Amino acid sequence: MMGRIISIVVVALVPIVFAGSPLHAAKGDPEKGREIYMKRCWWCHGEEGAADGPAAEFMLPPPRDFTEGVYKFKSTPFDELIPSDEDFFNMIKGGLMKEHVAGWNGMNNTSMPGWEDMLKDDEIWHLVAYIKSIVEYEQPEQGPISVGNKVASSEDSIEKGRKIFREMCAECHGEEGRGDGTKMLKDDWGYRTWPRNLTKPWTFRMTDTVEDIYTRITVGIPGTQMPSFADPESKKRLNDEERWHVANYVVSIAAPYKKPDENTVIKALRIEEEVPDNPSSPVWEKAEYTSFWLVPQMIAKERHFKPSLDSVSVKVVYNDKEIAFLLEWDDRTKSVPGDAKAEEIAAGEVFRDGVAIQLPVVVPEGSEKPYFAMGDKAKPVSVWFWQSETTTEPQRLKLLEGKGFDKIEERDPSAIGLTARGVYDHGTWRVVMKRPLFTKEKDKDIQFVEGKFIPVAFAAWDGSNGEKGSKHELTTWYWLLLKPPVGASIYIVPIAVAVVVLVGELLLLRRFRKD
Amino acid sequence: MRLLQFVIWVIISYLFFKLPGILMGKPIPSSLILMYMFFAVVMILLVMTSTEKSTRELLAPIKSMLEDPSKKLIRNVVFVIVPIVAGVITYEQIKPTYEAPVELRSTHPAPPSTIKIYGKTYDLLALENPYRKYEKEDPEKFKELVREGGEVYFKHCFYCHGDKLDGKGHYGQGFNPLPLPFQGKDTIAQLQESYVFWRIATGGPGLPKESTPWLSAMPIWEDFITEEEIWKVILFIYDYTGNVPRSWE
Numbered sequence: 001m002m003g004r005i006i007s008i009v010v011v012a013l014v015p016i017v018f019a020g021s022p023l024h025a026a027k028g029d030p031e032k033g034r035e036i037y038m039k040r041c042w043w044c045h046g047e048e049g050a051a052d053g054p055a056a057e058f059m060l061p062p063p064r065d066f067t068e069g070v071y072k073f074k075s076t077p078f079d080e081l082i083p084s085d086e087d088f089f090n091m092i093k094g095g096l097m098k099e100h101v102a103g104w105n106g107m108n109n110t111s112m113p114g115w116e117d118m119l120k121d122d123e124i125w126h127l128v129a130y131i132k133s134i135v136e137y138e139q140p141e142q143g144p145i146s147v148g149n150k151v152a153s154s155e156d157s158i159e160k161g162r163k164i165f166r167e168m169c170a171e172c173h174g175e176e177g178r179g180d181g182t183k184m185l186k187d188d189w190g191y192r193t194w195p196r197n198l199t200k201p202w203t204f205r206m207t208d209t210v211e212d213i214y215t216r217i218t219v220g221i222p223g224t225q226m227p228s229f230a231d232p233e234s235k236k237r238l239n240d241e242e243r244w245h246v247a248n249y250v251v252s253i254a255a256p257y258k259k260p261d262e263n264t265v266i267k268a269l270r271i272e273e274e275v276p277d278n279p280s281s282p283v284w285e286k287a288e289y290t291s292f293w294l295v296p297q298m299i300a301k302e303r304h305f306k307p308s309l310d311s312v313s314v315k316v317v318y319n320d321k322e323i324a325f326l327l328e329w330d331d332r333t334k335s336v337p338g339d340a341k342a343e344e345i346a347a348g349e350v351f352r353d354g355v356a357i358q359l360p361v362v363v364p365e366g367s368e369k370p371y372f373a374m375g376d377k378a379k380p381v382s383v384w385f386w387q388s389e390t391t392t393e394p395q396r397l398k399l400l401e402g403k404g405f406d407k408i409e410e411r412d413p414s415a416i417g418l419t420a421r422g423v424y425d426h427g428t429w430r431v432v433m434k435r436p437l438f439t440k441e442k443d444k445d446i447q448f449v450e451g452k453f454i455p456v457a458f459a460a461w462d463g464s465n466g467e468k469g470s471k472h473e474l475t476t477w478y479w480l481l482l483k484p485p486v487g488a489s490i491y492i493v494p495i496a497v498a499v500v501v502l503v504g505e506l507l508l509l510r511r512f513r514k515d
Numbered sequence: 516m517r518l519l520q521f522v523i524w525v526i527i528s529y530l531f532f533k534l535p536g537i538l539m540g541k542p543i544p545s546s547l548i549l550m551y552m553f554f555a556v557v558m559i560l561l562v563m564t565s566t567e568k569s570t571r572e573l574l575a576p577i578k579s580m581l582e583d584p585s586k587k588l589i590r591n592v593v594f595v596i597v598p599i600v601a602g603v604i605t606y607e608q609i610k611p612t613y614e615a616p617v618e619l620r621s622t623h624p625a626p627p628s629t630i631k632i633y634g635k636t637y638d639l640l641a642l643e644n645p646y647r648k649y650e651k652e653d654p655e656k657f658k659e660l661v662r663e664g665g666e667v668y669f670k671h672c673f674y675c676h677g678d679k680l681d682g683k684g685h686y687g688q689g690f691n692p693l694p695l696p697f698q699g700k701d702t703i704a705q706l707q708e709s710y711v712f713w714r715i716a717t718g719g720p721g722l723p724k725e726s727t728p729w730l731s732a733m734p735i736w737e738d739f740i741t742e743e744e745i746w747k748v749i750l751f752i753y754d755y756t757g758n759v760p761r762s763w764e
Contacts, residue, residue: 043669055669103683295689299734498602512581
C-alpha cells in the first residue's frame with residue numbers, strides 16, 4: 001500500500017521536476033502532434049510546414065517556415081540553432097504577457113495566437129514533438145542563457161544604456177527607438193521586416209520584461225537582422241553588463257499613452273488663448289492624448305492586409321471661435337515621393353504619407369450614424385485629408401464629402417477656413433488640422449457644439465508601404481466631446497447638501513435635549 | 516448592538532450586489548447598485564423596526580449618543596463626518612463623467628424573409644445548405660468540402676474572427692462591435708444556416724436598423740466570394756467549433 005502511494009507521488013512529481021527537460025518532449029508524440037497540426041496549424045504554416053498555407057499571403061510577418069528549422073524567439077545562445085523545449089512550448093502556448101492587448105495572447109501584433117485556451121499542455125507537447133521532427137531536431141547542445149546577473153535599473157544604468165543604444169541600435173531602431181531606422185531590412189526568407197518600435201512594448205512578440213529584452217539582445221532574433229550582441233566575432237559585441245544597461249534603457253522608453261485603452265471619448269479642452277495651428281505649440285501640453293487602434297482597410301475593394309501603422313493618438317482643443325486636432329502617429333518612414341533615400345527603404349513605389357479625420361456632416365440626434373467607412377447615401381461624412389510633401393510639391397489638404405466608398409466628392413478646404421500642417425520627427429508624424437467651429441453652410445459642414453457627443457473616426461496612410469487610395473489603416477467610430485467648462489455648481493450643490501445635513505443633525509440634537 | 520447588526524446587513528447586501536459583478540468582470544453599473552441598495556436598506560429597516568421594542572433597540576445607541584454628555588466627543592466626530600460623507604456622495608453623483616453614450620444593438624435581429632443577391636432572389640425560409648446532405652450521404656466528400664470552406668475562412672475571415680474562431684483575430688480589437696466568435700453556444704449555434712448565409716452575403720450594411728448596420732465592420736461578402744464558397748465556409752465554421760446549426764422546428 002505504502003509503496004503504491006509513494007509511486008503515485010513520484011509519478012505525479014515527474015512532470016514538475018522535469019519540466020522543460022528532455023524527458024518532456026520525449027513525452028510528446030509526433031504522430032499525435034501531426035493530427036492536431038492538420039486541424040489547427042496548417043492553414044498558416046502549410047501542410048508540410050513550409051509556411052504556404054492558404055492564409056500565409058495575408059499576413060506580415062508571415063507564418064514560420066518549419067522546414068528551415070530557424071526559430072526567432074528562443075533562449076539558447078546565438079551559436080545554438082535549436083531552441084529549448086521550453087521555448088517551443090512557450091511559442092505555441094502563448095499567454096506570457098500579463099497585461100496584453102485583448103485578443104493578443106500569443107505573439108503580439110502578429111497573426112500567431114496563443115493556444116493556451118484551446119489546447120491542453122500535453123497536446124502542445126505533441127505539437128512540439130511534431131514540429132521538431134520536421135527537421136529532425138534533437139535536444140540543443142547548449143541550454144538557455146542565464147539571466148542571473150541582472151543589473152538593477154537605475155538612472156545611471158539607463159544613461160549608460162542610452163549611449164550604447166545610440167551607438168549600437170539606433171541605425172535600425174531609430175534615435176528615439178521608434179523603429180525609424182535608416183536601412184531596408186529583409187529576413188532570411190526575403191520578407192520585409194520592420195525593426196520593433198521600442199516605445200510600444202505591448203507589440204513585443206515575447207514579453208516586455210527586462211529579462212526577455214536582455215535575452216533578445218543576447219541571443220538575437222534568428223532569421224532576421226536583429227543580431228546577437230554576445231557574439232565575440234561581431235563588431236557589435238557588448239559585454240554582459242552593457243547588455244543589461246541597454247535592456248534597462250529599452251524598458252525606460254516605453255510610451256504608455258500610445259496604447260489604446262477602453263476610453264472611446266476624446267475630451268476636447270476649452271482654452272482661452274489662440275487655437276494653435278502647429279504641432280509644436282506649448283498649448284498642446286495642456287490637453288491629454290486619447291489613442292485608438294488603426295486596423296487595415298479590409299472591408300471594401302482594394303483591401304489591405306499588411307499594414308505598417310497600428311495606432312493614432314489624438315488631442316483636441318478649442319476656444320470660442322476655432323477647433324484644432326493634433327494627430328500623432330508613429331510611422332517608421334517619412335515617405336517623400338521622388339526622394340532617392342525614401343525610395344531606397346520603401347517596399348516599392350513611394351506615395352505620400354497621409355492622415356484623415358472623418359466626421360458626420362450632420363451630428364446625429366439619435367443613435368443612427370453614417371456608415372463608419374466613408375459614410376452612406378442618406379448620411380454623408382466630411383473627411384479632412386492631409387498628405388505629406390513630395391520633392392516638388394508641398395503638403396496638401398483635401399476636403400472630401402463621402403457618401404460611400406465610391407461616392408466621394410472634393411471641395412475647397414479654404415472656403416470653410418480649414419488648414420493643416422504636419423511635422424515629421426524621428427519616426428513620428430504630428431499633424432494639426434484647424435477650422436472655425438461654425439461655417440456658413442450648416443447642411444454641408446459639421447458645426448461644433450459644446451456638450452454634444454460627436455462621432456469621429458480616423459484613417460492613415462504610410463506611403464512607403466504601398467498605401468494609397470483604399471489601401472490604408474482606419475479606425476471605427478469613436479466620440480469627440482467639446483467639454484464645456486464645468487460651472488461652480490458641481491461644488492456648490494455638495495456643499496449645500498452637507499450644510500442641510502448638518503442643520504438636520506443640530507435640529508435632531510435640540511429635540512433630544514428638550515425631551 | 517441592533518445598530519451594528521443593521522450596519523452589517525447593509526454591508527452584506529452591498530457586497531451581494533457588487534462582488535459577483537467584479538468577480539465575473541462585468542460589474543453592475545453603480546447607478547443600478549444605488550437603486551438596489553435603496554430598496555435593500557428600506558427592507559432591512561422595515562424588518563428591524565417591525566416591533567416597538569426592536570425599533571427602540573435599533574435607535575438606542577443613537578439616542579444615547581445624543582443624550583449622554585459623556586459621549587460628547589463621539590457625537591461631535593459623527594456630526595462632522597456625516598455631512599462630509601453626504602457632500603462627497605453628492606459630488607460623486609453629479610460630477611460630469613463624459614462617458615460615451617451607450618449604443619444598444621440587437622446581435623441577432625429577425626432576418627428578412629427574402630434577400631436579393633448574386634442577381635437572384637432567395638427565400639430565406641426555404642433556403643438550405645446544398646452541401647449539408649453529404650454529411651450523411653458521402654462523408655469523404657463532406658470532409659473535402661469542409662476543408663475547402665476552411666481555405667475560404669483562412670483567406671477572408673481569420674484576421675477578424677480569429678485563427679481559433681474565437682472572435683479575437685489580429686485586428687479584431689480595432690472594431691466596435693467586436694467580430695463575433697463562432698466558438699461557444701451564443702452565436703452560430705443559435706442560428707439556422709440560411710440565417711448565417713444571409714449575414715455573410717450581406718454583411719454589416721445588410722443588417723436592419725436595430726442592429727446598427729453603420730457600425731458593423733463585417734464586409735459584404737457577396738462582393739468577394741461566390742455563393743458556393745459561402746456555403747462551404749458555413750460548413751467549416753460549424754465543423755471547427757463542433758456546433759450544429761439550428762434546424763427547422
